[in-house]
Amino acid sequence: MLNRKYLALGGGVALLAGAVIVHACGPFFPLQLLDNRAGTLSGTPNNSFAYEVSHLVTPADHLFAPEAVHVPAGQQPVDPAKAMSAGLSPEQIATLAAMAKAADGDTAYAMGASVPEAQRLFAAADVDFGHALAACTSEASAAPDAPASSANPAAADAGASGASPATHAADTTAAQSTCAAREALLSRAATRLDAVLALPAATGAPRAVAAATELAAIAQARADDCTSGDACAALTAALPAAYAKPRTLAANGAPDPEGLAVASFGDEALTYLQNKQTGKQCDYRSFLNSTPCAAAIAPADLKQAINLYAQEAARGGNSGLQSLRFIAAWALERKARVASLIDDPLAQRLLVAYALAREGDIVNDQPASAFEYYGGYDNSYGPTGYADAARGDKGIKSNPALVSLVEAIQQRGIDHVAGADRLAALAYRVGRYDFAGALAAREHSALASWVSAKLALRRGDTAAAVQAYAQASKAFPTADSSVEPAGALLIKGEQAVLTLSRGQYIEALGYLFDAASRQDKTGLDDDSVSEVAYGSDMAYIAERVLTTDELKHFVDSRVPASAVPPVPASNASADAYYALPQTTADSLRYLLARRLVRDGRIDDALPYFPADNDPRYSTFSWEGGQTTRKQLQLRKLARDYAAALDEAQHAWLGANRAHGWFDAATLAKQHGMELMGYEQGPDYRDVDGAFAGGSGRSGVIGARVNRTSDAGAAATPDTPDTPDTPAARAEADLAGPFVTADEKRRYAASESKPLVRFHYRDIAADYIAKAADGLPPRSQAFAAVLCRGTDWTHNDDPSRSLAFYQRYVKEGAYVDFGGPFGTLCPAPDFRAAATFTYTQAWRDVKRDAGRNKKPVALIGLLIAVGVIGAGVWRYRRGRAQRTGASGK
DSSP states (O other), rough: OOGGGGOOOOOOOSSSTSSSSSOOOOOOOOTTTTTTTTHHSSSSOHHHHHHHTSSSSSSSSSOGGGSSSSSOOOOOOOOOOHHTTTTTOHHHHHHHHHHTTSSSSHHHHHHHHOOOOOOOOHHHHHHHHHHHHHHOTGGGSSSOOOOOOOOOHHHHHHHTOOOHHHHHHHHHHHHHHHHHHHHHHHHHHHHHHHHHSSSHHHHHHHHHHHHHHHHHHHHHHHHHHHHSSSSHHHHHHHHOOOOHOOOOOHHOOOOOOOOOOHHHHHHHHHHEEEEEEEEEEOOOOOOOOTTHHHTTSOOHHHHHHHHHHHHHTTTHHHHHHHHHHHHHHHTTTHHHHHHTTTSHHHOOOOOOHHHHHHOOOOOOTTTGGGEEOOOTTTTOTTTTTSGGGGGGOOOOOOHHHHHHHHHHHHHHHHHHHHHHHHHHHHHHHHHHHHHHHHHHHHHSSSSHHHHHHHHHHHTTHHHHHHHHHHHTTTTTOOOTTSSOOOHHHHHHHHHHHHHHHHHHHHHHHHHHHEEEHHHHHHOOOTOOOBBBBBBHHHHHHIIIHHHHHHHHHHHHHOOOOOOOOOOOTTOOHHHHHTTTTTOHHHHHHHHHHHHHHHTTTTTHHHGGGGGGOOSSSSSEEEEETTEEEEEEEHHHHHHHHHHHHHHHHHHHSHHHHHHHHHHHHHHHHHHHHHHHHHHTTOGGGGGSSSSSSSSHHHHHHHHOOOOOOSSOOOOOOTTTOOOOHHHHHEEEEESSSSSSSSHHHHEEHHHOOOTTTTTHHHHHHHHHHHHTTTTTSSSSSHHHHHHHHHHHHTTTTHHHHHHHHHHHHHOOOOOOOSSSTTSOOOOOOOHHTTTOOOHHHHHHHHHHHHHHHHHHHHHHHHHHHHHHHHHHHHHHHHHHHHHHHOOO
């Protein structure tokens, strides 16, 4: 069954076209920490942007945005529309739908006599409010950032729309009349909404939050309509209380299935994002496109908006998250923008968080590379998916914008730093190591210890790095709030890399097993840009570094078998089986089982194979217009394989031994991946052999084990640049720092024999040759066995396929197989082969007798006379002896 964790076959979702450059290609293999050990240990510690902005503030209530509410597996999220109509009859729901189409609120209210009062009042108010929003629209027709002349904005609007000045004057007069009607509509709506809030709690609660939200919108509309004077100031000053009302109601228990209370933070934030010169509101496009509207926002107002969006994001509101993302990206474009914000602790933390998680360094002197996401096609850039200069990769330099941010905060003084551990990580990334160390020393957090570990490694102080990593992972798997769950796993993975480099192989395997097991349970953060393949690095150590007995002891002591899940319903699709969880523990036990088989310890391997009734190990095929499932009985296959080898090695008769070799060859050919395949190179069972690479030390193994090139030409394994011994291959595969000589020795010793892709196919071919050796050359079984060998090897190893055929031609008797040799191969007749020698001898006697009848008759007569003569002689001698004895 395909191990799907290594293939990202689904497409990503673009939040906004043009927001970031994303490269797409496939297949995608997750990042392996051991591929670039120096890069792994020197990479910048960081959290995802989503995690950071959700922790900028601590909510004072328990409100959550609907998208942040956890939905248990198998359940559907709450449908707001259904939740709002809960308790209403179908007739009442239909009445509310008809009320929404009424000409005015009074008409709507009259229609709703059968509807509960709270819904009736709100529906009528909503009709008036909707009409009010449609009124007085000429002022709103201009785009938020449309150019306008400060001397005559009306003329600018007229020019933009293509209308003449006279026509525009007429439209303005009409708009003034419409605006007068708007206030009447707003007043009537507000009166009914106030009535909703005045109802007893049990009666008004279903629409209380919605009523308060619409009242805040009315207050905002009145403030926007106001032109000047103290009255306008009073309206603006009242807005925060109006927006806070729905939050207070929801926090006190009023139903809010639409998430209006959390959304009110974003609605309120918009009131601060205004161009004071034009009175226009700036939306996300203003920040995305760096328009004059965004530039005209007062820094104090922008900080207020940031705080409100942070409140929304802290409660799981995705709108708040995206708004902060746009603002942070815009601010980092200019030093002046950064300088205007970093005196606010919240804004400072926002900029540092964005810089760490969403902005890369400069690749090959190309400024645009700072915004390129490499994680989808090139994992060499590290877990963030963005270029990270701290990793030391060639051609990558620190992003000047990030250097400026660190320097600007540093100039304000260390006592004015907000989130010292986050800034320490950024200072480390841009090469300000002394500043990073001073900041890390001020914090007692997992992130600060993580940065300290990196700094210690830069100094060459491995002992201090080990201690700092231990401190950083002390609370694994949860760590503390300074590191998100994905970061806690990465700390564990980096611990494994450092531990492996010190020759502590079993401990390194333990760290990776812990991280991979935890990843089974937590999955990926939706904001993560690159999955880390802890299980792949774990498999490398288990398969190529530990001895078989070391691995067996680790599994016996730390890796129990998981429970066999129930078989899905009989009509379940293949997806239902794919959804059954295969844990890291399952994978490691199964890896051990196959390694024991390769070592010839099949009896020891049996308990580590998945149970024969485990539905997670199934194959699917398309037969008769439907998908058919077949249960993989892996333990049975292993027992059958052991029995075949036992017969091959210990049967008395040569034909029976040949039968054993043939059965073993068949199992190795048809089920070799399941029985003895390497998890990584050269077989790559982790992707069902679909690719010759992708995991383990795939940089060189993938090309080395293929017998033919992509063009089909014969490979040349003896070219000068191809290592020709296990030791030389270990040197090539494990180049770079943080690798011990002993690891290379172990790696060489555990190399596949033979070192070819799907190595078990060569083993099957060897068994075919042994089966043929034990058979009479002119028997049908001899020809049938070689026919099968020719068939099996003609694609993988044409030279060996030819050798099988040539042996048949040279030694075997002609057998009509009904087609070209090696295409239609019958089952070998081992029973006939067992008596073939005697049967053939008797046939030869009969044949020779038929050809030489007279000599044969004469020989037969002589033999008969001799037998009769001998009988007569023995009879007479015995009689004489009996007579002599009686005379005495």
